[in-house]
Amino acid sequence: MTNICGPTEVLALLPQATEILKTTNADTKASNSRKLASAWKNFDLIDLGHSKAPDRPGRPSAPVLLRPRCVPRRRINRSPVGRIALLHALAHIELNAVDLAWDILVRFTESQKLPSAFINDWVSVADEEAKHFALLNNRLKDLGSHYGALPAHDGLWEIAIATANNFSARLAVVPLVLEARGLDVTPIMIQKLERSNDYKSAEILRIIHRDEIKHVAIGHKWFKWACRNSKSDPVAAFKMLVQRYYKGTLKAPFNRESRDRAGFTAEFYEPLSAK
Numbered sequence: 001m002t003n004i005c006g007p008t009e010v011l012a013l014l015p016q017a018t019e020i021l022k023t024t025n026a027d028t029k030a031s032n033s034r035k036l037a038s039a040w041k042n043f044d045l046i047d048l049g050h051s052k053a054p055d056r057p058g059r060p061s062a063p064v065l066l067r068p069r070c071v072p073r074r075r076i077n078r079s080p081v082g083r084i085a086l087l088h089a090l091a092h093i094e095l096n097a098v099d100l101a102w103d104i105l106v107r108f109t110e111s112q113k114l115p116s117a118f119i120n121d122w123v124s125v126a127d128e129e130a131k132h133f134a135l136l137n138n139r140l141k142d143l144g145s146h147y148g149a150l151p152a153h154d155g156l157w158e159i160a161i162a163t164a165n166n167f168s169a170r171l172a173v174v175p176l177v178l179e180a181r182g183l184d185v186t187p188i189m190i191q192k193l194e195r196s197n198d199y200k201s202a203e204i205l206r207i208i209h210r211d212e213i214k215h216v217a218i219g220h221k222w223f224k225w226a227c228r229n230s231k232s233d234p235v236a237a238f239k240m241l242v243q244r245y246y247k248g249t250l251k252a253p254f255n256r257e258s259r260d261r262a263g264f265t266a267e268f269y270e271p272l273s274a275k
């Protein structure tokens with residue numbers, strides 16, 4: 001059996017996921033996520049165990065976390081400064097996504113009596129988010145920077161806290177608003193990177209985009225599952241939850257092609273778009 005957390009830890013998925021949530025070093029968090037996912041997929045680890053998610057995940061002392069409005073924006077062009085800022089912002093999102101994937105598992109698996117298919121889906125999401133973080137951080141290092149070199153913001157975890165007691169709200173806001181928004185904006189970033197001749201970074205974003213379609217599909221699948229359980233209409237429930245838990249309106253234009261590939265149809269999000 002694989003124990004990524006040391007000999008005293010329980011050999012079970014949820015306690016080890018909690019250890020990853022508490023891990024402060026970003027590279028260790030990502031590499032242990034990949035190891036834990038691999039152990040689960042290869043049946044080296046078969047017990048679910050019991051655990052309680054921390055209110056906040058462990059984070060490194062850098063980057064400094066600022067209010068979203070205070071994080072400087074930079075243009076993507078041939079100078080690496082703007083591209084480093086973009087890749088750093090994306091690496092920060094991916095590190096949050098690693099924690100969000102383990103958090104949904106630890107926080108909701110037992111309380112919602114979620115089936116093994118849910119666990120397998122979210123272990124694969126955590127694995128891919130950790131892969132995305134590592135790809136971006138390695139690219140930052142190629143460009144002479146690293147994760148932690150620039151400030152970032154804490155907006156994503158504020159949403160996690162707001163939805164900590166509502167499984168359907170977590171699914172509505174994280175995969176179906178935030179990750180779906182990623183599907184809209186990533187192809188534009190890829191184009192800008194290619195126009196700046198940064199084909200290596202563009203290729204990383206292509207990998208991320210392909211994986212994120214799967215994550216939105218997984219979010220949509222389990223949102224509908226939750227709605228079936230509560231006998232609520234998915235479209236109406238999505239509207240109500242987004243209005244309550246995600247204060248902003250949804251920004252058009254939407255990437256309908258990628259959203260459709262995730263099975264996330266326009267009837268859900270078009271009525272919520274800013275006019």
Ligand SMILES: [Fe+2]
Pocket residue numbers: 094097128129132208212
């Ligand atoms: Fe990702």
Ligand SMILES: [Fe+2]
Pocket residue numbers: 097125129179211212215
């Ligand atoms: Fe994702």
